[in-house]
Amino acid sequence: METVRPIFEAFVDVNIVLALSVILWMGIRHLMDRSPLRHAYGLKLQMLNGLALAVLLTPFVALLYGKAKLLLGIGRDPLNFSDLLVASYLKGGIALKASQFEALLAWRSEATEHFLLRDTPVWLALFSVLVLGALFHAAHLAVQIFRLRRTMADCHEWRRMGRLSLLVSDHVAVPFSTRGLRRRYVVLPAGLLTRPTDLKLVLRHELQHLRQNDVEWEILLECARPFFFWNPAYRLLKREVEVLRELACDQQVVTRRGTDLRAYCDCLLRACRRGFSQQAQPMDVPVVTLVEVRRSWFGQGSSQRLRDRMLTMFDHRDFGAGVGRLRHLSLLFCAVLMLVVIGMQKPADWSHDRLMLDAIVNLEQLNKHNTFGRP
Structure with a gap:
């Protein structure tokens, strides 16, 4: 002990x-x-x-x-x-x-002693919840990585630029970014290739995620989930990161010269609509998607977040040089x-x-x- x-x-x-x-x-x-x-x-x-x-x-x-x-x-x-x-x-x-x-x-030392000894049913139950919860989330992470690898194996490489690969998939409804040990990937739905305007905006968005190292942070936070799954502070922090990275990415894209704000919002709406209409399974780890597609409460949470993103874009400013x-x-x-x-x-x-x-x-x-x- x-x-x-x-x-x-x-x-x-x-x-x-x-x-x-x-x-x-x-x-x-x-x-x-x-x-x-x-x-x-x-x-x-x-x-x-x-x-x-x-x-x-x-x-x-x-x-x-x-x-x-x-x-x-x-x-x-x-x-x-x-x-x-x-x-x-x-x-x-x-x-x-x-x-x-x-x-x-001495309370913490005594609580630690009871927890490690598991000398009462309450401490035994707490120990079991933490251990089983950590094992469950670790197994869930492994399953999601396996599913992601299988999805990547079914993709076709469209372009290769240095350590970045652009992949096309017939089974993915929402574009996303991810990475392996050496390479980074942007996975695009096959139908997106027939819409050049949307394709250009999606690539700007996903490449900005890669510049911000959002994929690496997502992987790091998801790998930490088995240790913090029981802590409400972890969920709050991760949700804050998810919201801010999308707002920061949108801000960089819409302030770039040549970006049509209305076309960008329409692109996000179409991507969200395709995600729900094609019954796309949400990718939990370790990817960063163009829009969140979750079916809790009929997708109202995802719709509200997309609405907030669009309202924020209409009041955008470029703070890159001033902060x-x-x-x-x-x-x-x-x-x-x-x-x-x-x-x-x-x-x-x-x-x-x-x-x-x-x-x-x-x-x-x-x-x-x-x-x-x-x-």
């Missing part, structure tokens, strides 16, 4: 940081939506991707920090949240009994998350403050015992 404990604690840490990062992002988005940058979707997407990457790097940062402390001989960590709380308690900043406060500090320096703000937010990760690590040893807290707890227990022992 001692081998599994650090892995599970890292798993808990990364899920906590994920929830904190989503809260941080909601605050950032709230401020940006009330500023002249409310339509800077490319900047928002880059900042959100930076936060997502910081979350995924959390276990490695904690590991490197622990190794660095050992190499440098650092004992007490001044950034440790637990030690800061103990110091605040001793100064009277927290109004709790010493035993209650100590129990609160270059602001992209570095994502580094600041990532640094904040890294400090949170460091602060959540266990204290290296017993400090003077902790010994004082332990003494107060013992005195409290002794006083309680003496009170009950009186006749």
Whole structure:
């Protein structure tokens, strides 16, 4: 169990940081939506991707920090949240009994112990849900990759440009982009070749996705699903990424010279209509489609998202040249998350403050015992 404990604690840490990062992002988005940058979707997407990457790097940062402390001989960590709380308690900043406060500090360690031992039906059920859920989503990912490979095998190569291949399929209703280990692919429905205007707009859209590295981010987020499927923050973050990448892509396409906004909207509508009329199966992973085609509640969710995309395009602006320096703000937010990760690590040893807290707890227990022992 001692081998599994650090892995599970890292798993808990990364899920906590994920929830904190989503809260941080909601605050950032709230401020940006009330500023002249409310339509800077490319900047928002880059900042959100930076936060997502910081979350995924959390276990490695904690590991490197622990190794660095050992190499440098650092004992007490001044950034440790637990030690800061103990110091605040001793100064009277927290109004709790010493035993209650100590129990609160030890709650996570005790919960980890119960979870790993699975010593009650509740902890056993929680353990089973997490393990079976992770296995289910990992199997689902493998099945989707297999289906994607089979779909790609049935396609015909139309054009090849460096490491990019344009494929044509008789069975695909909605264009999408994906990639392999070495090559990138844009898969087009065969009927699209007879509509040159739509073909040009679709290629602009999908190539912009490739420039934004949206396919790589989609693969990364889907591979993380087995570890975060139970965390609502993961779903919120992924949905935010999906919305922003489409808005950023649309913005880049419609602001390009020679793009007819009405023709582009008509193209999206036709693609969505074909997806529903031809009963196209939605591709969950690891692809980025032209339009989302999902049949939940008769497709109302997909229709609403497409409507929002079109309304946004009518109020578009090109922020490409004006926000270059602001992209570095994502580094600041990532640094904040890294400090949170460091602060959540266990204290290296017993400090003077902790010994004082332990003494107060013992005195409290002794006083309680003496009170009950009186006749």
